[in-house]
Amino acid sequence: MKKDKLHIHWYPGHIAKAERKLKEQLSLVDAVIEVIDARLPYSSSYDNITGLLGEKPRLILLNKSDLTEKAELKPWIKKLEDASGYPVLLTDAKNSKDLSNIVKKAVELAEPRIQALMAKGLLRRPARVMVVGMPNVGKSSVINKLTRSSKTKTGAKAGVTRQQQWVRINPQLELLDTPGIIPMKQDNQEVAKKLAFVNSISENAYSNEPVASQLLELLSKKYPEQVKDYYKTEDLSLESIAIARNWIISGGNPDIERTAVYVLRDFREGKIGKFILDDVSQE
Numbered sequence: 001m002k003k004d005k006l007h008i009h010w011y012p013g014h015i016a017k018a019e020r021k022l023k024e025q026l027s028l029v030d031a032v033i034e035v036i037d038a039r040l041p042y043s044s045s046y047d048n049i050t051g052l053l054g055e056k057p058r059l060i061l062l063n064k065s066d067l068t069e070k071a072e073l074k075p076w077i078k079k080l081e082d083a084s085g086y087p088v089l090l091t092d093a094k095n096s097k098d099l100s101n102i103v104k105k106a107v108e109l110a111e112p113r114i115q116a117l118m119a120k121g122l123l124r125r126p127a128r129v130m131v132v133g134m135p136n137v138g139k140s141s142v143i144n145k146l147t148r149s150s151k152t153k154t155g156a157k158a159g160v161t162r163q164q165q166w167v168r169i170n171p172q173l174e175l176l177d178t179p180g181i182i183p184m185k186q187d188n189q190e191v192a193k194k195l196a197f198v199n200s201i202s203e204n205a206y207s208n209e210p211v212a213s214q215l216l217e218l219l220s221k222k223y224p225e226q227v228k229d230y231y232k233t234e235d236l237s238l239e240s241i242a243i244a245r246n247w248i249i250s251g252g253n254p255d256i257e258r259t260a261v262y263v264l265r266d267f268r269e270g271k272i273g274k275f276i277l278d279d280v281s282q283e
Contacts, residue, residue, distance in 0.1 A: 016183075018181050018182070018183040019052070019183050021180075021181070022052065022132065022180045022181065022182065022183075023052075025130055025176065025178070025180050026053060026054070026056055026130070026180070028128065028130070028176060029056070029128045029129050029130045029176060030056075030057075030109075030110035030113040030114065030127050030128050030129065031056060031057045031058060031059065031106060031109040031110040031113075031127065031128075031129045032053060032056055032057075032058045032059075032129060032130055032131070032132050032180070033058065033059045033061060033102070033106060033129055033130070033131045033132070033142065034049065034058045034059070034060050034061065034132050034133055035061050035063050035131060035132070035133035035137045035138055035139050035142055036060060036061065036062055036063065036080075036133065036134075036137060037062075037063060037064055037134075037136075037137045037138070037198055037200065038062040038063060038064050038065040038067065038068045038073060038076075038090065038276070039064060039067055039068055039198055039275060039276055039277055039278075040194050040195070040198060040200075040276075040277055040278050041062060041073075041076040041079075041080065041276070041278055041280075042191075042278040042282060043190075043191045043194040043195060043277070043278055044133075044134050044137050044194075044195065044198070044200060045080075045134075046134070046182045046183075049084075049182075052182065053132075057086060057109040057110070057112070058084070058086050058109070058132075059086060059087055059089065059102065059105045059106050059109055060080055060081075060084060060086055060087070060088045060089070061088075061089055061090075061091045061102070061142060062076070062077070062080075062088060062089070062090050062091070063091050063092060063093075063137055063138040063141070063142060064092055064093075064137075064138055065090040065091060065092050066092040066094055066270070067092075067270040067274055067275075068274050068275065068276050069274045069276075070090065072276050073090060073276070075280045076276070076280055077090075079280055086109070087105050087109075089101060089102060089105065091142065091145075093138060093141040093144075093145065096145055096148070099145060099146070102146070103146070103169060103170065103172075103173055106127065106129045106173060107127045107172045107173050109127075109129075110127030110128065110129060110173075111127070114127060126168070126171060126172055126173055126174045127172060127173050127174070128166070128174050128175075128176065129173065129174075129175055129176070130175070130176035130178075130179075130180055131143050131146075131175070131176075131179045131180065132179065132180035132181075132182055133179070133180075133181075133182055134181075134182050134195070134200050135181060135200050135201070135202075136198070136199050136200040137200065139179035139180075139181075140179055143175065143177060143179060146167075146169055146175055147167045147169065147175065147177065165177050165178070193211070193214055194277050194278070196211045197211065197214075197215045197218075197264070197267065197268075197277065198268060198277075199264075199268055208257065208260040208261055208264060209238065209256055209257060209260045211260070211264065212238060212259070212260035212261075212263040212264050213237070213238055213260070215263065215264065215267060216236045216237065216238070216241075216263060217236075218277060219236070219267075219272070219275065220236040222275065222277070223273060223275055224236070226272065226273035226275075227272055227273070230266070230271070230272045230273065231244055231245075231272075232244050238254070238256050238259045238260055238263065239254045239256065241259050241263065242254030242255050242256060242258070242259040245259070245262075247259055
């Protein structure tokens with residue numbers, strides 16, 4: 001079967017709008033929590049994050065870390081901390097053991113700006129932070145985890161548009177409860193492909209079959225034994241997996257579309273295994 005060529009499209013107008021909105025939100029906070037998908041530590045981060053955020057300090061969270069092997073993330077933590085100069089923590093939506101550490105680090109990062117405001121004669125106030133990241137990296141789950149113990153909204157601040165709602169996490173920290181959407185990269189189809197694998201791109205931008213085929217191709221290079229063991233076939237193609245699962249349509253042909261949907265779902269839900277798709281050596 002001939003593979004469809006994979007090419008993923010964006011709409012530049014949406015990107016410009018996202019950038020404008022994000023910069024408006026950034027003006028309201030002292031620090032940001034940047035959420036990255038732990039399966040894509042490079043591809044799910046913005047390549048010009050410093051240019052986008054300016055001097056705003058940030059805490060980097062490698063989210064969905066439960067879908068990876070923690071030992072494989074250690075070199076990534078060092079690489080990201082060395083490159084950014086900011087702390088990197090692991091997190092996932094399934095437990096809250098890391099919650100106090102996230103709050104503590106966010107408050108620490110905001111403290112220099114608080115001190116600067118106090119030096120101008122203003123009273124100390126709680127640190128104000130917001131959560132930013134690419135689509136579907138888990139920004140909302142991070143916000144939900146932070147706000148779970150405190151649903152108290154503090155309302156609009158003086159001089160701040162009323163659409164901006166704040167949640168008091170504790171006496172030291174307030175969270176802007178709207179996640180900031182970092183605009184997608186447009187110029188790198190390798191990155192786009194990986195973002196499609198983890199469902200960070202609208203399904204309207206691609207077809208399941210070529211995306212699933214390329215995912216299998218990548219997994220067969222990086223984690224061949226785990227994938228072969230899961231699908232019970234040596235040939236990691238959609239056709240072979242369909243046959244192995246007995247997904248056959250009229251005429252005795254393998255059901256490629258159904259197989260593609262299930263391969264993507266299996267990967268995204270961590271059923272095949274725990275994987276990191278980026279390489280720590282890449283720039």
